[in-house]
Amino acid sequence: MIEIERKFLVTSDEFKTDATSETRIVQGFLNTHPDRTVRVRIKGDKGFITVKGKSNDEGTTRFEWEHTISIIEAEALLDLCEEGVIEKVRYEIPLGKHIYEVDQFFGSNHGLIVAEIELAKADEHFKKPKWLGKEVTGEVKYYNSQLSNHPFVDWTTL
Numbered sequence: 001m002i003e004i005e006r007k008f009l010v011t012s013d014e015f016k017t018d019a020t021s022e023t024r025i026v027q028g029f030l031n032t033h034p035d036r037t038v039r040v041r042i043k044g045d046k047g048f049i050t051v052k053g054k055s056n057d058e059g060t061t062r063f064e065w066e067h068t069i070s071i072i073e074a075e076a077l078l079d080l081c082e083e084g085v086i087e088k089v090r091y092e093i094p095l096g097k098h099i100y101e102v103d104q105f106f107g108s109n110h111g112l113i114v115a116e117i118e119l120a121k122a123d124e125h126f127k128k129p130k131w132l133g134k135e136v137t138g139e140v141k142y143y144n145s146q147l148s149n150h151p152f153v154d155w156t157t158l
Helices: 013-018 071-078 144-149
Strands: 002-010 021-033 036-043 046-053 061-069 086-095 098-105 113-118 132-135
Touching: 013 086, 021 071, 021 144, 036 071, 036 144, 046 071, 061 071, 086 144
Parallel strands: none
Antiparallel strands: 002 061, 002 113, 002 132, 021 036, 021 086, 036 046, 046 061, 086 098, 098 113
């Protein structure tokens, strides 16, 4: 139940040629407290509720618990969420023994594309594709919970 991940900006849409899946995601937050977030998500044809704890100082590791719920439950919970529902398409790109999840955002976060890679340990080596840009691991403004409150279109600079 501990999540270890690194997060990067994406410099081009070249990742799409290697994607093995493409899934629409709509998500909202019941709670965006810095010490914990509670997320409701519809991913494709499935619903989820997720609780995430506070990240470590490097932003690489945090507690995560997720449970599958019905689409009807997810839709009802989305109606209760804080303002700022996030819409995105997630692409999965296998590379070596890892899978990059690349999120292309829409709506008020249009123009932002972020890649995440989950690791077994914080210092694990992984291959970096040529479309991978600046690392933003631990930069709070790139957390989905923050993008719902402070969307990308409101940023003055990257």
